Amino acid sequence: MSASDPVDGALARSQAARRRRVIDATLELAAGGGFDGVQMRDVAAEAGVALGTVYRYFESKERLLLEANLEQVEALRVLLADRPPTGDTAADRVVDVLRRASRTQTRRPEATAAMVRALGSARPEESDAVARVSDAMTGIITRAMHDGEPSERDRAVARVLSQVWLSSLVGWVGGVDGADVVADDLERAARMLIS
Amino acid sequence: MSASDPVDGALARSQAARRRRVIDATLELAAGGGFDGVQMRDVAAEAGVALGTVYRYFESKERLLLEANLEQVEALRVLLADRPPTGDTAADRVVDVLRRASRTQTRRPEATAAMVRALGSARPEESDAVARVSDAMTGIITRAMHDGEPSERDRAVARVLSQVWLSSLVGWVGGVDGADVVADDLERAARMLIS
DNA sequence: CCGGGAATGAGAACGTGTTCTCATTGGCGC
DNA sequence: GCGCCAATGAGAACACGTTCTCATTCCCGG
Numbered sequence: 001m002s003a004s005d006p007v008d009g010a011l012a013r014s015q016a017a018r019r020r021r022v023i024d025a026t027l028e029l030a031a032g033g034g035f036d037g038v039q040m041r042d043v044a045a046e047a048g049v050a051l052g053t054v055y056r057y058f059e060s061k062e063r064l065l066l067e068a069n070l071e072q073v074e075a076l077r078v079l080l081a082d083r084p085p086t087g088d089t090a091a092d093r094v095v096d097v098l099r100r101a102s103r104t105q106t107r108r109p110e111a112t113a114a115m116v117r118a119l120g121s122a123r124p125e126e127s128d129a130v131a132r133v134s135d136a137m138t139g140i141i142t143r144a145m146h147d148g149e150p151s152e153r154d155r156a157v158a159r160v161l162s163q164v165w166l167s168s169l170v171g172w173v174g175g176v177d178g179a180d181v182v183a184d185d186l187e188r189a190a191r192m193l194i195s
Numbered sequence: 196m197s198a199s200d201p202v203d204g205a206l207a208r209s210q211a212a213r214r215r216r217v218i219d220a221t222l223e224l225a226a227g228g229g230f231d232g233v234q235m236r237d238v239a240a241e242a243g244v245a246l247g248t249v250y251r252y253f254e255s256k257e258r259l260l261l262e263a264n265l266e267q268v269e270a271l272r273v274l275l276a277d278r279p280p281t282g283d284t285a286a287d288r289v290v291d292v293l294r295r296a297s298r299t300q301t302r303r304p305e306a307t308a309a310m311v312r313a314l315g316s317a318r319p320e321e322s323d324a325v326a327r328v329s330d331a332m333t334g335i336i337t338r339a340m341h342d343g344e345p346s347e348r349d350r351a352v353a354r355v356l357s358q359v360w361l362s363s364l365v366g367w368v369g370g371v372d373g374a375d376v377v378a379d380d381l382e383r384a385a386r387m388l389i390s
Numbered sequence: 391c392c393g394g395g396a397a398t399g400a401g402a403a404c405g406t407g408t409t410c411t412c413a414t415t416g417g418c419g420c
Numbered sequence: 421g422c423g424c425c426a427a428t429g430a431g432a433a434c435a436c437g438t439t440c441t442c443a444t445t446c447c448c449g450g
Contacts, residue, residue, distance in 0.1 A: 009447080015397085035316075040437060050399040052439085061437065120315020124370025131371045160359055160384045167358030175319025176326045189355045192388055204417080210427085235407060245429040247409085256407065 019057050021047040026068045030114035038065065038114055059125065065118035066129035072115070073136040076101055080140060090145040091194040097144040098165065098186040105169065106179035113173045120170050137162040145194070157193045164189045214252055216242040221263045225309040233260065233309055254320065260313035261324035267310070268331040271296055275335060285340040286389040292339040293360065293381040296332075300364065301374035308368045315365050332357040340389070352388045359384045 025046035029038045040061055044051040058064035080097065087093040105112040122130045141158035142150035150158070168182040177185075220241035224233045235256055239246040253259035275292065282288040300307040317325045336353035337345035345353070363377040372380075 014447095018398095036436095039435095051401085053398060055438070056397080117316045117318075120317075120365055121312045122315075122365070122369035127370035130366070130369045134366070134371065156383050156387065159380070160355070160387070163359045163362030163380070163384075164355055166362045166365065170315055170317070170361065171325070171329070174317035174325045175322035176329065185354065185358070188351050189358075192352070192355070209417090213428095231406095234405095246431085248428060250408070251427080 018047070018049055018053065022049065022054055022057055022064070023068050023071065026064055027111065030065065030068070030111040031108055032110060034110040035065070035114040035117045037110065062118045062122060063126050063129055065115050066122065066126055066133065069115035069118065070129065070133050070136065072111075073133055073140075076104065077136060077140055080143070085144045089194075091191055093144045094141055094161070094190045094194060095187050097140060098161065098190060099183055101140075101165070102168075102179070102182045102186060106172070106182060112169065116166075116169045116173045119166060134162055134166075137165060160193060161186065161189060213242070213244055213248065217244065217249055217252055217259070218263050218266065221259055222306065225260065225263070225306040226303055227305060229305040230260070230309040230312045232305065257313045257317060258321050258324055260310050261317065261321055261328065264310035264313065265324065265328055265331065267306075268328055268335075271299065272331060272335055275338070280339045284389075286386055288339045289336055289356070289385045289389060290382050292335060293356065293385060294378055296335075296360070297363075297374070297377045297381060301367065301377060307364065311361075311364045311368045314361065315368075329357060329361075332360060355388060356381065356385060 022043060025043045026038055029042055029046065038061065040054055041051055043064070044054045047054070054064070058067060080100075085093040085096040085100075087096050119130060119133065138155065138158040138161075141161050142154050145154055145158075164185060168177070168185045171177040172179060172182050217238060220238045221233055224237055224241065233256065235249055236246055238259070239249045242249070249259070253262065275295075280288040280291040280295075282291050314325060314328065333350065333353040333356075336356050337349050340349055340353075359380060363372070363380045366372040367374060367377050
């Protein structure tokens with residue numbers, strides 16, 4: 001973790017393994033019981049590390065969930081690289097991406113609820129993690145529009161869509177709307193914004 | 196609270212006064228220290244009631260903040276009725292409203308942070324309170340577009356804008372973006388959506 | 391191999407949201 | 421007036437995120 005941080009070696013490897021076990025335990029507990037199901041003592045026990053160790057790797061419960069969420073979004077990006085969005089127009093492709101994303105998330109309600117709640121209640125200490133999630137999402141959207149560098153307007157549209165995406169999920173997690181509303185909101189917004 | 200609930204009488208009056216004192220204490224503490232500055236014991240002490248009484252009136256800290264937030268949004272609506280948004284086009288008027296709203300909020304950073312955090316981490320138990328805030332905001336936006344009944348598309352646009360509004364505030368509260376970004380995001384989104 | 395020091399384990403301790411208990415109060419029907 | 425009883429006050433108790441302490445482990449440079 002310091003300047004002389006060896007990228008390899010036994011220490012680095014065991015640390016990477018610990019980090020992985022902690023994230024995996026988080027995902028599992030989140031899938032079972034949502035935000036409240038992720039209790040730091042349980043995460044530590046499930047990962048086979050001490051509570052203090054969890055806090056050395058992740059400064060708070062929210063950061064832990066945000067980092068776990070980032071992995072999920074990255075997984076979506078990888079999936080999309082393998083199976084690109086289908087559709088003849090940019091709007092269709094974006095709708096396809098958003099639909100797949102929201103389906104993935106509403107399929108695992110508890111885990112998504114945990115991560116959305118972490119996003120929605122983030123404090124400035126976690127701003128970098130929030131920004132990474134947000135950037136990943138807008139990147140996924142602009143990439144669905146067309147190949148090559150996105151225009152300024154493309155980026156603005158993608159930003160709005162990622163904001164609608166977050167708010168919809170907040171509404172869904174908060175029990176205001178059903179899962180179908182999330183998908184509908186996103187499709188309607190995409191079609192209004194992409195001529 | 197029951198079916199035989201008297202809308203008047205000494206009891207009802209003292210209960211209304213209690214409720215008001217609790218909300219006022221919440222607003223004051225939130226303005227001073229944000230979400231963490233609102234500690235339920237302090238709210239009770241400041242309002243001159245017992246901790247258990249606070250919980251009889253508001254089932255959780257989040258609901259307390261959401262109800263306080265609802266009052267703020269209602270205040271914005273009243274203000275707008277008095278001083279209607281200016282602008283020749285629907286887009287201009289909506290931008291004016293959004294700009295005023297975001298200015299009001301970013302002026303009181305701590306209080307807004309507290310309420311946004313409550314919105315972002317709401318659970319299904321508070322879905323009605325979240326829905327009321329969201330409805331109030333979309334109502335304010337559709338009213339700025341034009342007089343009379345809003346069309347289906349108007350409502351969809353207003354919904355997207357209120358979602359952008361929430362996400363922008365989340366980003367601002369989370370330290371990702373500055374206050375100017377909130378206003379810019381809203382204006383850009385409004386101009387893209389309202390021809 | 392060995393010593394130093396960082397990382398970890400184990401668990402106590404603290405703060406704050408939430409719940410619970412129990413005695414007291416005060417409004418309402420009689 | 422009087423008694424009933426829901427509302428309230430006062431504060432203990434509990435749960436969980438977070439911090440802290442201290443002993444132990446184990447990697448790395450010599």
